[in-house]
Amino acid sequence: MKIIRITTDLEMTVHDFPEGTHEEQNHELRELIGNDCRIYEHVMPERLYTNLKMKNRPTKVPGQCVSMLIDEEGLLKPNHANMIGSYLYKFDEHKIPIAGNILFVGEEWTRDGIDFCGIEDETFELLHLELKNMVMAMKATKEAMNL
Template structure:
């Protein structure tokens, strides 16, 4: 487990040494991904984030924050987000890579969100000028 955690810390980056497992409602309600964890063939997608991200000098993650519902409760996601599949194994949940079909769908959705957010931020900057 420690080796897996170390690998996850490195994938999240930005000096991560403590992981928080997040199941953001918009990932399921708006993007249509599964939040049902299974023992096999699980397609349950979740996010892993740096538990102490707010204490570090990292930028807010706009997409992660939106999926997490920052506009509803004010809690933003800071730093990188790692999307994983949740699978029941033994006595708990393990995190694995996302199967190709789900990955392609999520990747396209995140790219579209990034383009839309970038355009929104740019237009807001232009409106202030």
């Protein structure tokens, strides 16, 4: 199953969810976030669920619930704001941006609780399309404003 990465430069890439132990998966997820991410934060931005209509609770289908992973220390580093993450997190209301690259991952129930996983195929296709449209709109806005 796949996950989605969006950089502060509005570049969107698709990756396979890492395999291996929790430790190996966590290492790879931190590497994908980049900028020496040592601890990632699990974020459930409201607009991911209200505007993009993703599920905000794990179901019996692994990866139907989607959440965002960010660098816990992103605001303390020389990162730029992530326009997509900040919008989904409602920066315009509470003025706290999401800094650095972001990952969209799935969630699943396991016998040990909730774990991260790749995004279920149908959910992935919908989310990928929505995020692609957002990226294109934000790039066009930046270009029009000479940012």
